[in-house]
Each structure stands twice: as structure tokens, then as C-alpha cells.
Amino acid sequence: xxxxxxxxxxxxRLDTSATxxxxxxxxxTTNIFRIWAELEEEIDAEIVQKALDIIKPRxxxxxxxxxxxxxxxxxxxxxxxxxxxxxxxxxCERLYPIYNNxxxxxxxxxxxxLSAEFSHMLTDGGGAMEFLKTLITHYLIIKGKLDSVPxxxxxxxxxxxxxxxxxxxxxxxEIEKDNLDNSPHQRNLFNTDAVFQxxxxxxxxxxxxxxxxxxxLEDLKKISKSYNCKITELLAALYVEALIYVQHEQVKDxxxxxxxxxxxxxxxxxxxxxxxxxxxxxxxxxxFDPKEINKFEDIIxxxxxxxxxxxxxEFLLTxxxxxxxxxxxxxxxxxxxxxxxxxxxxxxxxxxxxQFSGAISNLGAIxxxxxxxxxxxxxxxxxxxxYHCLTGCGVVGFKDHIHINFGRINKNPMVEKHVFRRLVxxxxxxxxxxx
Amino acid sequence: xxxxVHCGVKLADYHETCPLCNTKVLNPKSKIDPQxxxxxxxxxxxxxxxxxxxxxxxxxxxxxxxxxxxxxxxxLINYLVSGQISWSLIPAVSLVYVWFGxxxxxxxxxQTFFRLYTYDSFATALFLLxxxxxxxxxxxxxxxxxxxxxxxxxxxxxxxISDRVKKWIPMIIYYILAxxxxxxxxxxxxxxxxxxxxxxxxxxxxxLVISLLSFFMTKAxxxxxxxxxxxxxxxxxxxxxxxDMIVSHFLTHSFNPTxxxxxxxxxxxxxxxGILLRKIKQLRSxxxxxxxx
Numbered sequence: 001x002x003x004x005x006x007x008x009x010x011x012x013r014l015d016t017s018a019t020x021x022x023x024x025x026x027x028x029t030t031n032i033f034r035i036w037a038e039l040e041e042e043i044d045a046e047i048v049q050k051a052l053d054i055i056k057p058r059x060x061x062x063x064x065x066x067x068x069x070x071x072x073x074x075x076x077x078x079x080x081x082x083x084x085x086x087x088x089x090x091x092c093e094r095l096y097p098i099y100n101n102x103x104x105x106x107x108x109x110x111x112x113x114l115s116a117e118f119s120h121m122l123t124d125g126g127g128a129m130e131f132l133k134t135l136i137t138h139y140l141i142i143k144g145k146l147d148s149v150p151x152x153x154x155x156x157x158x159x160x161x162x163x164x165x166x167x168x169x170x171x172x173x174e175i176e177k178d179n180l181d182n183s184p185h186q187r188n189l190f191n192t193d194a195v196f197q198x199x200x201x202x203x204x205x206x207x208x209x210x211x212x213x214x215x216x217l218e219d220l221k222k223i224s225k226s227y228n229c230k231i232t233e234l235l236a237a238l239y240v241e242a243l244i245y246v247q248h249e250q251v252k253d254x255x256x257x258x259x260x261x262x263x264x265x266x267x268x269x270x271x272x273x274x275x276x277x278x279x280x281x282x283x284x285x286x287x288f289d290p291k292e293i294n295k296f297e298d299i300i301x302x303x304x305x306x307x308x309x310x311x312x313x314e315f316l317l318t319x320x321x322x323x324x325x326x327x328x329x330x331x332x333x334x335x336x337x338x339x340x341x342x343x344x345x346x347x348x349x350x351x352x353x354x355q356f357s358g359a360i361s362n363l364g365a366i367x368x369x370x371x372x373x374x375x376x377x378x379x380x381x382x383x384x385x386x387y388h389c390l391t392g393c394g395v396v397g398f399k400d401h402i403h404i405n406f407g408r409i410n411k412n413p414m415v416e417k418h419v420f421r422r423l424v425x426x427x428x429x430x431x432x433x434x435x
Numbered sequence: 436x437x438x439x440v441h442c443g444v445k446l447a448d449y450h451e452t453c454p455l456c457n458t459k460v461l462n463p464k465s466k467i468d469p470q471x472x473x474x475x476x477x478x479x480x481x482x483x484x485x486x487x488x489x490x491x492x493x494x495x496x497x498x499x500x501x502x503x504x505x506x507x508x509x510x511l512i513n514y515l516v517s518g519q520i521s522w523s524l525i526p527a528v529s530l531v532y533v534w535f536g537x538x539x540x541x542x543x544x545x546q547t548f549f550r551l552y553t554y555d556s557f558a559t560a561l562f563l564l565x566x567x568x569x570x571x572x573x574x575x576x577x578x579x580x581x582x583x584x585x586x587x588x589x590x591x592x593x594x595x596i597s598d599r600v601k602k603w604i605p606m607i608i609y610y611i612l613a614x615x616x617x618x619x620x621x622x623x624x625x626x627x628x629x630x631x632x633x634x635x636x637x638x639x640x641x642x643l644v645i646s647l648l649s650f651f652m653t654k655a656x657x658x659x660x661x662x663x664x665x666x667x668x669x670x671x672x673x674x675x676x677x678x679d680m681i682v683s684h685f686l687t688h689s690f691n692p693t694x695x696x697x698x699x700x701x702x703x704x705x706x707x708x709g710i711l712l713r714k715i716k717q718l719r720s721x722x723x724x725x726x727x728x
Contacts, residue, residue, distance in 0.1 A: 086475070086478075087474060087475050088475070088478050089474055089475055089476060089477065089478065091474070110473075110474070110475060113473070209454075210474075211454050211455070212473070213444075413454065413455050416454075416455055417442065417455040417456060420442060420444050420455060421442050421443065421444075421455075424442065424443040424444060425443075429445065430443075430444045430445065431436070431444065431445035431446070431447070432444050432445070432446060432447070432454060432455065433446070433447035433449075433450070433454075433473050434447075434450065434454035435473070435474035
């Protein structure tokens with residue numbers, strides 16, 4: 001974070017993967033995701049406000065305005081007070097910073113649920129989860145339920161470590177400078193082989209329907225063991241199967257079947273020892289040819305080796321290298337923002353998002369210190385709406401169960417229906433709730 | 436907790452239908468409890484003071500301060516120049532009205548839209564009465580204007596309440612009672628009751644009937660959104676015809692439609708087109724796509 005002089009405000013660049021988000025923001029693709037915690041007791045808004053005021057200085061990289069320069073967007077210090085919001089019927093709705101004192105994140109409360117909605121420009125699920133954990137802990141301390149900050153929660157008195165706000169992707173390049181492949185790795189930007197995307201009537205603009213499915217961890221473990229795969233792979237496979245069924249229903253001519261592209265984010269924090277609080281995840285996109293898939297096991301057989309092969313430092317490094325090379329390209333670097341935004345929007349619509357049929361993001365099991373966990377009933381994550389995929393899925397494990405949370409902007413819950421019915425068929429007990 | 440008989444999934448207590456397949460939940464042992472919802476049905480506002488309110492309060496105070504200074508100066512100038520307070524009352528009352536519209540919402544943040552609208556409606560009615568009283572010394576034209584504003588407020592209140600209550604019969608009774616009350620009020624205020632009985636009341640009743648008919652036809656989903664315009668055009672045509680008949684009967688004591696025939700000729704084909712639109716599938720899906728329906 002840079003400062004012109006002692007009195008001026010600090011500013012910093014958007015990280016490599018966040019640079020595209022300002023251009024893509026719309027009511028249908030909000031770039032917002034939500035994480036929430038359900039406490040045992042009803043939440044007091046004033047105490048949340050106090051807790052937020054206390055922890056805010058520890059996260060200077062979240063307390064920022066998004067500003068537009070000539071060539072790039074950048075973040076600038078925002079010293080306005082934060083606002084606590086009541087919940088809304090449609091989660092992850094578009095965030096207008098002008099109504100939120102300029103912030104790109106907001107905290108919402110409803111009954112005993114405390115939610116934090118973050119713009120992907122600021123951080124990803126990993127960073128947001130740390131923020132929420134710290135907020136809950138300090139809320140409980142003010143409420144008198146906890147005496148001190150337990151281990152595993154960020155120390156708010158400590159100075160922010162530069163590692164937390166520096167661009168983690170550039171750091172990866174630094175770490176791996178001896179292993180960098182100098183051959184050009186530019187991704188094929190003009191890939192015309194589009195994937196299948198669901199076609200359905202859309203809900204009115206701004207409406208986002210979510211279905212929260214809860215399955216016991218034991219049931220899911222049993223099922224994934226029977227298929228000899230991981231839980232993420234099992235759920236992604238079910239998602240792919242659902243999309244194949246939808247394609248069969250919607251496309252009458254088998255010759256017109258398109259491949260299914262599934263976006264599976266990978267948390268880079270698991271591969272590199274960098275404690276970044278900003279975006280530090282990439283995504284893998286396995287492509288399934290529906291003509292080659294006859295049964296559910298075929299999807300698993302394809303997906304399992306794919307994940308083993310691609311979820312490695314070597315493969316992801318080439319992706320990091322490509323992304324950073326694009327950002328460093330002299331022509332791209334010196335193009336003015338309106339032109340850059342226009343090109344990003346065009347490429348995203350035709351190439352980027354057009355390569356995904358669906359998205360499934362697994363944040364893994366959330367671990368809280370025992371003292372805090374006693375007071376937390378449940379935790380969850382929800383992906384924001386996307387114009388192209390229509391439906392997205394966020395998965396998170398807490399205590400002895402797993403939440404499979406779907407959000408959609410189309411009318412019919414085609415994917416959700418298939419996934420949950422299949423899980424019931426496989427022997428899992430699924431309970432669902434919706435907004 | 437109930438299960439969906441189609442999907443086999445457990446459903447939360449507040450679901451009347453399965454969110455996956457829309458099958459109705461039938462469980463005599465477990466009652467549907469909307470209070471246990473995990474998400475609010477409507478956008479909510481916190482009652483606690485937001486720090487953001489500080490700026491609003493500051494702005495509200497500044498506006499109030501400047502308005503009061505202006506009012507005092509105006510009254511003083513008027514008094515010093517002519518020895519009495521006369522013309523300065525008009526800008527003073529206007530400033531108070533503007534203060535109510537601008538500074539009051541800033542000083543009392545967190546108000547719902549309907550509450551603000553209520554305050555503004557009553558403030559406007561009072562403002563008109565005060566203005567009339569200052570200018571002409573008595574309440575003349577404003578006794579019609581002020582109740583008209585209140586009547587519009589009553590209609591709007593009905594719309595807001597109906598959205599929450601969702602019981603149509605009490606709402607219809609509410610509208611009819613309000614209409615009768617206002618018609619009687621106007622009848623008392625007007626000296627010539629003949630106009631009320633033979634002109635205003637019939638026109639009023641026909642407007643009311645047609646509006647309610649349009650509202651319920653669209654609400655009951657007899658027609659979908661694509662033929663919505665068709666219904667509106669048809670109802671406007673019927674209304675125009677009815678008004679023409681009432682006016683002609685009032686003036687000539689005979690039913691001779693004149694101008695409404697042209698309106699009918701223009702609107703009926705449009706209305707038919709709108710209603711038939713739903714038959715043309717391609718066009719319908721195109722419109723539906725455009726409106727995200």
C-alpha cells in the first residue's frame with residue numbers, strides 16, 4: 001500500500017485476477033459472494049457495529065474506495081464509518097458503494113444470522129472467511145460470551161502483514177522464478193468451441209433464488225467412498241450430470257450437443273505458503289463431452305485424473321504466468337480504461353464466461369476455535385449470480401454437515417432438482433430451504 | 436419438518452411448496468410457520484442508528500437552520516417595511532413546506548417509502564389550505580384540492596396494504612367506502628348537487644369499476660403480461676365510451692355517443708392485437724426474453 005506523503009491516503013492496485021471485475025459488474029453478474037454464520041442467539045445490530053468498528057483497522061485492504069485511473073482501476077483508503085445492513089430477500093445483490101459509504105463489502109444481519117457480502121474485487125472466499133471469523137469473535141467478546149481472542153483468530157492489535165495485501169500472484173512468480181517456463185503460454189483467447197449453457201426464462205432483474213441443501217458429512221463421505229472420489233469431485237460430477245440431462249431436454253438433435261465446461265475454483269493458499277487476504281484462487285475448467293458419457297461413473301472417471309493432473313503447482317503456475325503476462329503486456333497496460341473495459345466485456349461474453357456451463361466452489365471444512373464454535377450454529381457460503389451460467393453452487397462444511405448452496409437467476413431449479421434428488425437416491429438425507 | 440413426496444428431501448418449516456418441484460406440502464401434523472424464514476420476505480431496515488445517519492442529520496440540521504434564518508429575515512423585512520406581516524407569509528409557508536419535504540426525511544432517517552409519502556401528502560394538503568387562506572382570506576379552491584390529495588393517498592395506501600394483506604374482499608370494501616365518503620364530502624361542498632348525481636358520481640363509479648376490473652384481471656393472471664396492454668386498451672375504450680354516454684346524458688338527456696366512437700375505433704384493434712399477441716409464440720417469447728420474464 002503506497003502513500004504519497006504522511007497525510008495523504010494510501011492506495012494500491014487491484015490484484016491480477018481482480019482487474020477484470022470492475023468491467024464485468026452488472027445487476028445479473030454482481031461479482032458479490034456471501035458468507036454467513038448463524039449464531040445461537042439473536043444478533044444485536046449495535047454490538048455488531050461496535051465489533052466491526054474495532055476490527056476494521058486490522059483490514060485496511062478492505063476499507064477502500066474503488067477509483068478509476070486513466071489506465072487501471074485502483075483502491076484508495078476509505079475512512080468513512082461502516083454501515084450494518086438488514087438482510088435482503090435476494091442475497092448477493094449488486095452493491096452500489098455510493099449507498100454504502102464507498103465500501104465494496106457489507107455486513108448484514110437477520111435474526112441470528114450474520115452475513116458478510118464481499119465484492120470479488122477485494123478478496124475471495126478465503127480472505128472473507130478470515131474477516132467473518134474475526135468479526136464473530138469480537139462480537140462474542142463484546143457480548144461477554146468470550147474472555148479473550150482464541151488462537152486461530154487474527155490479532156487485531158498486530159500490524160497488517162504486507163503478505164496479506166500484496167498481489168499474491170506476483171509473489172508466486174517470485175517464489176517460482178527458477179521454475180518459470182520462458183516459452184509463451186498465452187491462452188487461446190479466441191477459442192470458438194463454446195460449451196453448453198442452460199436456456200431458461202429468467203427471473204425478474206435483481207431476483208436471485210437460492211436453495212440451501214444440507215447433507216450430513218458422514219452420508220456424503222460414504223457415497224464418495226463408494227465412487228472412490230473426493231466430495232468436491234462427487235458434487236461436481238452430479239452437477240455435470242444434471243447439465244447433461246438439461247442438455248438432453250433442451251437440445252433435441254444429438255449432433256448439436258455441446259461439451260459441458262465446469263468451473264472449479266482452486267484455493268492457491270493450499271499450494272503456496274502465502275497468507276494473502278486478497279484474491280488468491282484460480283479455477284480449473286474440466287470439459288466433458290456428453291457423447292462420451294453414458295453413466296455417472298464416466299464423469300468421475302474423467303474428473304478424478306483431471307483434478308489430480310491439474311491441481312498441481314506446475315499446471316497452475318502456467319496459469320499464473322499467463323495471467324500476469326497479460327496484465328504486463330505493454331499494449332494492454334497502456335490502453336485507456338474505457339477501451340480496456342470494453343474489450344474485457346467483449347472477451348468475457350464471447351470467450352471467458354462462455355466457457356463455463358456451471359460453477360461449483362468448495363470452500364472446504366470451516367474450522368473455528370472451540371470457544372467460538374460453541375456459539376456458532378452454522379456457517380455457509382453463496383456464490384453471486386452470473387448472467388451466463390444462470391446457476392452457481394457454493395459448498396462448505398461445518399461441524400458434522402455439508403451445505404450445498406445453489407443460487408440461480410432462471411425460473412426453474414433444473415440443476416438443483418437433479419443434484420438433490422440424486423443425492424437422496426444415493427442414500428443421503430437432504431434437507432433444503434429457500435428464500 | 437415435512438418431506439417432499441416427489442423429491443424425498445426434508446423441507447424447512449416455512450415452505451408451503453417444495454422449492455425444487457413446487458409440490459404442495461401436506462402435513463397435518465406440522466404447521467407452516469412463516470416466522471422461521473431464513474431470509475426476509477421484504478427488504479428490511481434496521482431500527483438502530485447507522486453511523487451513516489450522522490451525515491444525514493448534519494445535512495438536515497444545516498437545511499433547517501438556513502430555512503429558519505430565511506423565514507425570520509423575510510418576516511422581519513415585511514414587518515419593518517409595512518408594519519404588518521402580509522406577503523412574507525407566502526414564502527414563509529412555502530419554505531416550511533420545502534423543509535418538510537427535504538429536511539424532515541434527513542432528520543428522521545430510516546423511514547419507509549410509504550411513511551414518507553404519507554407525511555408529504557398531508558403536508559401538501561395543509562400547505563394548499565394555508566396558501567389559500569393567506570391569499571384570499573378564506574378557504575375556497577383548496578377545500579377541493581386538499582381532499583383530492585388525501586384521496587390519492589387513500590388509494591395508494593390501499594395498494595401498499597393489499598401487497599401485504601393479500602385479502603381482496605376487504606380491500607374492495609375499503610375502496611368502495613373511501614370513494615363513497617369522498618363523493619359525499621364533495622356533494623356537501625358543492626352547491627349544485629345535480630352535477631354530483633348526474634355527472635361526477637357516474638363518471639367516478641365507472642372509473643372505479645374499470646380500474647378495479649383491470650387490476651383484478653391482471654392480478655388473477657387471466658391474461659399474462661404480453662396481453663396486459665390489450666386489457667388496458669380495452670378498458671380505456673370502455674371507460675371512454677361510458678364517460679361519453681354520461682356526459683351526453685347530462686347535457687342533452689339522451690344517449691348519443693360522439694367522440695368516444697373515434698376512441699373506440701382506435702383502441703379496439705390495438706386491444707385485440709394485444710390480446711391475440713399471446714397466441715403468436717415466437718413474438719411472445721421474444722418479448723418475454725426482452726423483459727426477463
